Structure formats: structure tokens, C-alpha cells
Amino acid sequence: MSENRFAHLMLLPAGVWLLLLFAVPLGIVLAVSLGTTDPVYQAVYGWHPENFADVFDPLFGPILLRSLLYALATVVLCLLIGYPVAYYIARFGGRWKTLLIAIVVLPFLVNYLIRTYAWVAILSDEGLVNGVLEDVGLTEHGIRFVNTPWAVIGGLVYGYLAFMILPLYAALDRMDPALIEAGKDLYGNRWQTFRHVTWPAAFQGVAAGCVLVFLPAVGDFVSAQLLGGPDTYMIGNLIQQEFLEAQNWPFGAALTMVMMGFLLIWMLVYLRSAARASRETAL
Amino acid sequence: MGGLAACGIGRGVQGDTNRRIEPKVDGDLYYFNYSQYINPQLIKEFQKKYDVRVIESYFDSMEGMMAKLRAGNSYDVVFPTAEYVQRLVQQEQLLRIPRDKLENIDNIYGYFDDPWYDPDSAHSVPYSLYITGIGYRADILDNMTGSWNDLANEEAAGRIYVLDDYQEALAAGNLRNGFDMNTVVEDELEQTKEWLTSLKPLLRGFSVDTITNMSSGNAWIQHLWNGDIVNIRYRVDDPDAYQFKKITQDGFPVGSDAFAIPVNAQHPGTALLFIDFMLDPRNAARNVEWNGYPMPNFGQDEAFAELAKGDPNIVVTVEDLETGDQFANLPQEDRELWTNTFLEVKAG
Numbered sequence: 284m285s286e287n288r289f290a291h292l293m294l295l296p297a298g299v300w301l302l303l304l305f306a307v308p309l310g311i312v313l314a315v316s317l318g319t320t321d322p323v324y325q326a327v328y329g330w331h332p333e334n335f336a337d338v339f340d341p342l343f344g345p346i347l348l349r350s351l352l353y354a355l356a357t358v359v360l361c362l363l364i365g366y367p368v369a370y371y372i373a374r375f376g377g378r379w380k381t382l383l384i385a386i387v388v389l390p391f392l393v394n395y396l397i398r399t400y401a402w403v404a405i406l407s408d409e410g411l412v413n414g415v416l417e418d419v420g421l422t423e424h425g426i427r428f429v430n431t432p433w434a435v436i437g438g439l440v441y442g443y444l445a446f447m448i449l450p451l452y453a454a455l456d457r458m459d460p461a462l463i464e465a466g467k468d469l470y471g472n473r474w475q476t477f478r479h480v481t482w483p484a485a486f487q488g489v490a491a492g493c494v495l496v497f498l499p500a501v502g503d504f505v506s507a508q509l510l511g512g513p514d515t516y517m518i519g520n521l522i523q524q525e526f527l528e529a530q531n532w533p534f535g536a537a538l539t540m541v542m543m544g545f546l547l548i549w550m551l552v553y554l555r556s557a558a559r560a561s562r563e564t565a566l
Numbered sequence: 567m568g569g570l571a572a573c574g575i576g577r578g579v580q581g582d583t584n585r586r587i588e589p590k591v592d593g594d595l596y597y598f599n600y601s602q603y604i605n606p607q608l609i610k611e612f613q614k615k616y617d618v619r620v621i622e623s624y625f626d627s628m629e630g631m632m633a634k635l636r637a638g639n640s641y642d643v644v645f646p647t648a649e650y651v652q653r654l655v656q657q658e659q660l661l662r663i664p665r666d667k668l669e670n671i672d673n674i675y676g677y678f679d680d681p682w683y684d685p686d687s688a689h690s691v692p693y694s695l696y697i698t699g700i701g702y703r704a705d706i707l708d709n710m711t712g713s714w715n716d717l718a719n720e721e722a723a724g725r726i727y728v729l730d731d732y733q734e735a736l737a738a739g740n741l742r743n744g745f746d747m748n749t750v751v752e753d754e755l756e757q758t759k760e761w762l763t764s765l766k767p768l769l770r771g772f773s774v775d776t777i778t779n780m781s782s783g784n785a786w787i788q789h790l791w792n793g794d795i796v797n798i799r800y801r802v803d804d805p806d807a808y809q810f811k812k813i814t815q816d817g818f819p820v821g822s823d824a825f826a827i828p829v830n831a832q833h834p835g836t837a838l839l840f841i842d843f844m845l846d847p848r849n850a851a852r853n854v855e856w857n858g859y860p861m862p863n864f865g866q867d868e869a870f871a872e873l874a875k876g877d878p879n880i881v882v883t884v885e886d887l888e889t890g891d892q893f894a895n896l897p898q899e900d901r902e903l904w905t906n907t908f909l910e911v912k913a914g
Binding site: 320322324325342343345346403404407408409410413424425427429430509511512513514516521524527528529530531 | 775782
């Protein structure tokens with residue numbers, strides 16, 4: 284068969300999968316977001332666009348803002364921690380590269396929920412860290428690490444760090460080391476070489492990593508639930524509460540659609556920048 | 567789209583609630599409950615005694631349980647709270663239980679012959695009793711007053727948790743303010759909301775992870791249920807440091823939950839055998855020792871009295887049931903008022 288036909292056929296399994304398990308459920312969420320609830324708390328389809336107006340209630344403004352801020356902090360911290368790690372493995376890993384990347388990825392094979400619970404155990408007032416601090420005499424009843432905004436951000440960083448390191452590593456690994464030598468040949472010092480050669484060359488990796496961390500971090504609810512305090516309520520927690528406790532599926536679905544719409548904008552920005560970059564390198 | 571307009575999502579199951587069922591083995595038991603709520607040893611013994619498997623699933627909230635049931639999942643035995651038994655009975659989702667066929671049914675306290683949530687106890691068999699109170703570290707705090715104001719104890723600032731449950735949180739506020747626990751008066755709920763919001767600077771969080779919070783030392787004061795304090799004591803080095811306050815002066819929520827067989831159960835016979843097995847006095851006694859929650863079953867009276875010897879606060883009496891505050895099955899708008907009020911507390 285022609286190459287074109289073959290290519291299209293190869294797309295079929297993924298296409299069907301995406302259609303059935305992504306497009307259709309998304310359509311259902313959209314339909315639910317326009318519905319209402321009947322007296323026995325079952326969601327009923329209908330036409331109630333006012334659910335979307337409720338999303339913009341001023342009560343939820345701070346929650347949205349907080350979620351964005353936590354996600355941004357997470358991206359920045361992941362970048363600060365992940366870039367050196369990816370750089371080191373890509374440039375100096377040599378024949379240990381694959382092993383080192385495997386070691387980075389290994390903890391992420393453990394379920395996210397369990398990894399977050401592990402943090403609770405380690406950082407509790409009478410947990411590992413505080414146990415040592417108490418023995419040394421630095422604290423009497425333990426320092427409150429968990430149930431703070433920084434614990435939530437820490438949990439988010441820990442949860443999504445791999446999504447930053449892997450694309451960064453891929454971009455840095457792909458970069459021709461000769462470029463760096465050229466930069467040094469042209470009398471650039473280490474910082475200038477990094478700024479003018481390495482950073483732009485691997486920028487698509489940075490962009491991909493930032494998007495892959497930012498998007499899920501905004502909607503995260505596990506970290507805030509396990510590591511958060513009374514003032515770390517995020518949009519993900521709100522959606523969870525609307526679906527479960529309040530049994531208000533239509534409103535939860537409306538919140539979901541608005542959040543997805545917002546994140547989609549950033550996704551499109553990233554895709555356009557990636558498309559432009561690949562056109563430029565192809566020239 | 568027009569045809570979908572009348573559709574609900576997860577309509578619930580249609581079935582004959584009066585289907586005749588007999589206590590006999592008719593397959594493996596599909597069990598759906600909170601986790602850690604029945605002594606696992608008893609489950610193992612039930613499996614051995616009747617040569618069946620017990621396939622366990624767990625929910626962590628009544629709403630979660632309802633979502634699964636409404637979606638049509640088939641379980642043989644579930645454990646709704648009293649309020650939800652009433653809801654399920656009204657929606658015709660529970661099978662009628664042939665009480666005359668259960669050998670151990672006479673062990674149940676008389677109060678449950680015709681409870682408010684299930685006339686003639688036709689569709690449920692009570693499982694356990696519980697009350698909500700405040701657990702605290704007696705080795706650190708000595709100024710507990712036994713009122714809901716203890717949730718604002720400044721000495722424990724930053725180490726206080728309130729239950730992340732809209733009913734329990736609002737109930738504590740309503741009782742503290744002297745209102746009816748189930749009030750739906752907007753003014754009163756507004757005052758409760760203000761009190762709860764005023765607590766937030768002192769709180770460490772809203773959480774139902776009561777046992778972990780207290781046993782890890784994160785909580786010096788935790789809004790929790792009576793059985794939890796028993797479980798906490800089993801886990802810590804110094805059990806006497808963990809005490810429970812029964813808030814008799816302001817009033818406290820008291821409740822019960824029950825065994826129930828959903829209308830679409832595929833093995834109701836095994837389910838009946840399981841219920842009868844759990845009602846056996848010796849099994850009930852062993853269950854309360856493990857669980858910490860009393861069962862309304864004469865067979866466990868002695869065992870629970872033994873457990874409560876050092877701490878009469880954890881006892882739930884029939885008098886508590888008759889005179890105490892139980893959560894009412896609120897109609898939709900009132901329930902929304904409650905959930906929105908709690909949402910404003912958490913988000914505000």
C-alpha cells in the first residue's frame with residue numbers, strides 16, 4: 284500500500300483511543316456542565332449556561348489566583364532544580380547517561396499519592412526530620428513543616444520534577460556540543476556561553492518542561508489535601524468538593540471547563556512557539 | 567439532545583425490593599464499606615466458615631458510596647449511615663431483609679425495632695453507633711473545657727484540626743451557638759460560618775485523616791469520632807496521653823449506620839449469612855474490641871464496657887440515641903445551603 288495510506292492506518296489505534304477515552308468523556312463533561320441536579324442529587328442534562336456565570340463568583344477569585352501562583356512557583360523551582368540535573372547528565376553523563384536518567388525517573392514509578400504521603404510521614408511534627416531536630420534540642424514539639432503553603436509547593440515540585448527534567452535532558456542532549464566549543468572559541472566565558480548558546484539552543488526543552496509542569500500543577504488537589512492547611516485551598520480541591528461533598532456535578536464540570544479553557548490558551552501559545560521554532564531550525 | 571434532556575447520569579437501579587431472599591450461600595460476597603471498619607479476622611473466619619470469598623471495595627464518604635451505587639455497580643452488602651439508609655429506602659434501592667430468618671437478630675437493642683430512618687427496620691440492620699467529639703493530647707493541654715469552644719483553644723494554636731465534613735463542621739458551630747444542630751435558618755448558619763471562619767488562624771487544617779493526624783503528633787486537638795480515639799491509642803507509645811471529650815454541655819452529634827443489601831445484589835443470600843455472622847455475640851464482641859465503636863448488640867455490651875473502662879466518654883448509650891442530635895435528611899435546597907456555607911468557610 285502507499286506510504287501515505289500506511290501512515291494513516293498507523294494513526295488509527297491512537298486516534299480511536301483518543302476519541303473514545305478523551306474526546307467523548309470531554310463531551311460528556313461539557314454536557315454535564317450545562318445540566319442541573321435533581322432532588323435526589325443526580326445530574327440531569329439540560330441547558331443551564333448560568334452555571335458558568337457562577338464560576339466567576341468573587342468567592343473563587345482568590346482560589347484561582349492561589350492555584351496559579353502555586354503552579355508558577357512550582358515551575359520556577361522545578362526549573363532551578365531540574366536544569367542543572369539535566370545539564371549535568373546530558374553534558375557529563377557519558378556512558379552513564381541512561382542509568383542516571385533511569386535513577387531520576389525511578390521514584391516516579393511509585394504512585395503520586397503514596398509519594399506525597401511519604402512526605403507527610405517524613406515531615407510530620409513527630410516524624411523523621413523533627414525527630415532528629417528534637418534529639419538535637421532544636422525544637423520541643425516539632426517545627427510545623429506540613430500543612431503550610433510551602434509544603435504544598437514542595438509536594439508539587441516533588442510530584443512533577445520528572446516532567447521538567449526529561450524534556451530538558453532531551454533538548455540538552457540533542458544540542459551539538461560543538462556549539463558550546465564555538466562559543467568558547469569566540470572568547471565567551473562560561474556564563475556568556477550559557478546565555479547566548481546553551482539557553483537558546485535548548486529553549487524548546489525549557490518551554491516543554493514548563494508547560495508539562497504548569498498545566499497539571501494548576502489543577503492538582505492531592506498536594507493541597509495532604510500537605511496543606513486551612514488556607515491552601517486550590518481549584519482542584521474546589522472541583523473535588525463540588526463533585527463529592529456538594530454533589531453538584533454540573534458546577535464542578537463548569538469549573539473544570541473554565542479551567543481547561545484557560546490552560547488550553549497556554550497550550551496553544553506553547554504549540555505555536557514550538558511550531559515556529561521547528562520551522563526556523565528547518566531553514 | 568432533546569431525548570437526553572430527561573436523562574440523568576447514573577439513574578440508579580430498578581428492581582424488586584420485595585424480592586424473597588434466604589440466608590444461604592449463593593456466591594462470593596461483594597462487600598463495600600469504609601476501609602478499616604470491620605475486624606479483618608472476622609472476615610477471614612467468615613470466608614472459611616462458609617467457603618466463600620469476600621471481595622472488598624472501599625468508599626471514603628457517603629457521597630462516594632452513592633455515586634458508585636447510582637452508576638449501577640452491584641454490591642451485596644453496603645454500610646450506609648442512618649440518614650442515607652432513609653434516602654436509599656425512599657429511592658427503593660434496598661432489598662427487604664427477612665428478619666425472621668436471621669438467628670441473631672434478637673440481640674439488637676429494642677430502639678432499632680422501628681427507627682426514624684427505616685420504618686420497622688425493614689431494609690437495614692444496625693451496625694454501629696458513634697458520636698462526634700474532640701480528641702486531645704492530655705499530656706500537653708490541661709485547659710480543655712468540654713465545649714465546642716475547645717476547637718479555639720489558643721494553647722494549641724496551629725495544631726487544631728476540624729473535620730473536613732460539612733455536616734460535622736456546621737454541627738459543631740450550630741451546637742456551640744446554641745442553635746438546633748440541623749438548623750436551616752440562614753441567619754444562624756451565617757453566625758456558624760463566622761465562628762468557623764474565625765477559627766481558621768488557629769487551625770492546622772480541615773481533615774478526616776483523624777488517626778494519622780493525632781498519632782503523628784501533628785494534632786493536639788482533633789475533631790473526631792469516638793472509635794477513632796481507641797484506634798489512636800492502639801498505635802501510640804503512650805495511650806493515656808490521648809483523651810476524648812464528649813461534649814455533653816453543648817450537645818453532640820450521635821449516629822448509627824447499618825448493614826444494607828442493595829436491590830441489584832447478585833448474592834443476597836451470602837449477604838444475609840454475613841449479617842447474621844456479624845450479629846453473633848462473640849463476633850460482635852471481637853469486632854468492637856478491634857473497631858472501638860459500640861454496636862447496638864447485647865452480645866458486645868461486656869466487651870465494650872471493658873474497652874470503655876478507662877474512658878467512659880467513648881460510650882454511646884441508647885439514651886444518647888433517643889435524646890441526642892442525629893443528622894437529618896435535609897431536602898435539596900437546605901443541603902445546598904449547608905454545603906455552600908461550608909464551602910465559604912473553606913474558601914474564604
